[in-house]
Amino acid sequence: MIFSIFKKELKETLRDKRTLIMMLVIPILIFPLILNVIVGVSSSFEDSVENKTFKIGILGESNDYFAKKLNNIPNSFGPKSLIPYHGDSVKMRNDLKEEKLDLIFIYDARFSEQIKDMEATKLICSFDKTNMGYEQRAQKYVQIIEAEERLKRYAVLNIDEQKITPFEIQYQNIASNQKMIGELIGGFLPYIFIAFGFMGCMYPAIDLFTGEKERGTIETLLTTPVSRWKFLVGKMLVIILSGLMASFFALLGLFLSINLMDIIPDPEIMKVINQILSLGFVLKLFLLLLPLTVFFAGIMIPIAVYTKTFKEAQSIIAPLNIIVLLPAMAGLFPGIELNLQTALIPILNIVLTTKGLIGGTIDYSLLILSFSVMVVLAGIAVAISFKQFGKETNILS
Numbered sequence: 001m002i003f004s005i006f007k008k009e010l011k012e013t014l015r016d017k018r019t020l021i022m023m024l025v026i027p028i029l030i031f032p033l034i035l036n037v038i039v040g041v042s043s044s045f046e047d048s049v050e051n052k053t054f055k056i057g058i059l060g061e062s063n064d065y066f067a068k069k070l071n072n073i074p075n076s077f078g079p080k081s082l083i084p085y086h087g088d089s090v091k092m093r094n095d096l097k098e099e100k101l102d103l104i105f106i107y108d109a110r111f112s113e114q115i116k117d118m119e120a121t122k123l124i125c126s127f128d129k130t131n132m133g134y135e136q137r138a139q140k141y142v143q144i145i146e147a148e149e150r151l152k153r154y155a156v157l158n159i160d161e162q163k164i165t166p167f168e169i170q171y172q173n174i175a176s177n178q179k180m181i182g183e184l185i186g187g188f189l190p191y192i193f194i195a196f197g198f199m200g201c202m203y204p205a206i207d208l209f210t211g212e213k214e215r216g217t218i219e220t221l222l223t224t225p226v227s228r229w230k231f232l233v234g235k236m237l238v239i240i241l242s243g244l245m246a247s248f249f250a251l252l253g254l255f256l257s258i259n260l261m262d263i264i265p266d267p268e269i270m271k272v273i274n275q276i277l278s279l280g281f282v283l284k285l286f287l288l289l290l291p292l293t294v295f296f297a298g299i300m301i302p303i304a305v306y307t308k309t310f311k312e313a314q315s316i317i318a319p320l321n322i323i324v325l326l327p328a329m330a331g332l333f334p335g336i337e338l339n340l341q342t343a344l345i346p347i348l349n350i351v352l353t354t355k356g357l358i359g360g361t362i363d364y365s366l367l368i369l370s371f372s373v374m375v376v377l378a379g380i381a382v383a384i385s386f387k388q389f390g391k392e393t394n395i396l397s
Contacts, residue, residue: 001224005234010206019203023242027196027250032257041120053079054137057092065112066105066123069145077144078137096126103127118153135369148152166320179359189254190285190329190354193247194347198321200246201239201296202314208235209304210313232389236297236382243293244286251282284357288350288367291374295346296324299383302388326370331355343369346377 013019058067067082083101085092095101106124108114114121125142127134154161173180212218255277273388300317307313324347331351338352349370356362 002230002234005226005231006237009235009238010241012144013204013207013242016203016207019207019242022203023200023246024249027200027246028250028253028256030192030196030250031253036257046267050078050133052102052149052346053081054102055081055083055100057083057085057101059085059087059089059104060107060111061093065115066107066145069148069210070105070141073141073144078138080141091168093126096128099128102131102134118156118395153171176335176360179361181188188332189350189358190303191325191332192250192356193285193289194292194328194350195321195325196246196250197243197293198324200295201243201293201300202317202321204239204242204319205297205300205304206310206313209301210310213308214310220250229386229392232386236294236385239300240290240293243296244289247289247293251277251285262278281357285354286339288371288374291371291378292347292350293377295374295381298378298385301385303384305388327351337368338370340366344373346373349373 056070058064058070060066062085067084070080073080087104092104092106096104096268104126108121111123123142125138127138129135135286151161153159209218250373258277262328276338299320303316304313307316327345327348328351331347336342336348336355338350342352343349343366353362353370354368373375
């Protein structure tokens with residue numbers, strides 16, 4: 001009987017366009033759209049910064065040694081246009097703030113004499129750090145000029161550069177590609193799955209309860225010789241399936257985006273990502289999402305049962321998405337790790353557990369604890385749903 005109710009409600013749910021859009025269309029399209037935009041914007045930005053002619057304000061000596069050195073740097077390091085400011089530092093700084101300039105260099109009036117006498121001198125470079133790539137371009141220019149002057153001093157002093165270099169430092173990253181991927185995107189993926197799981201549950205929950213009340217069909221259903229709890233279980237299974245399907249299609253959209261859009265040029269990283277998105281990982285992910293989705297269904301059903309109209313139910317349930325995503329967002333912050341304390345925090349524990357699964361650093365005892373916490377909460381939410389669905393005042397109001 002429960003399966004018959006489930007099958008009937010599922011057919012009706014799949015006829016609803018809003019549910020299909022939230023459960024199938026948006027999840028499978030969201031990752032291709034996001035990745036396409038990110039890759040497109042990133043490529044466009046890199047090209048624009050590399051090819052942009054930087055307007056550089058300079059303020060220093062009249063016999064401008066530094067300006068000549070700067071001007072002689074090949075355009076392969078970035079095209080530039082030098083604009084001298086003769087003693088007017090205020091105007092130059094104002095022009096920088098008003099974005100009439102990209103960089104400014106200020107140095108001593110005796111700059112060339114100090115360089116010739118091998119004295120230390122000060123060079124000030126200013127830029128707007130919110131403009132990505134500007135600091136790197138400035139550092140590149142200064143490093144080229146500095147390296148040239150350093151070699152000249154070595155030659156004058158008859159110094160072998162190798163003899164004054166005590167050691168050559170090599171920094172090595174021992175983290176595997178899988179662990180790096182887990183740290184970079186491990187918190188973001190479950191955040192997306194949780195968001196879509198919630199939205200995938202929302203419309204079926206409202207339609208199967210509040211919608212039935214609005215259409216006046218719920219009283220007819222309850223007059224049939226079937227236990228009320230069987231109706232609740234059948235409807236709840238449809239809601240849970242909708243949430244899991246939304247998460248699944250989001251994962252499918254991610255997989256298709258990575259494999260079809262050619263956004264990851266490194267074959268080694270691509271190999272690691274395909275290993276992460278294995279059948280075993282997908283099964284573990286959905287095992288974690290199952291009690292969470294049941295929890296979502298359990299908190300939505302009492303609201304849907306209590307409210308009188310679709311609009312009223314939507315206005316109450318939709319803002320809950322923000323509350324649900326707040327602990328999920330905490331999992332995006334660096335330094336937040338899965339431990340005995342965070343494993344007890346609902347939703348955050350799922351994010352951190354998924355992050356550990358992706359990075360291959362999961363502690364399975366903490367995974368079991370996180371799963372158990374969500375199972376307990378799901379059970380409490382289901383019990384509340386049973387209680388609210390059993391009240392005649394809620395059903396007949």
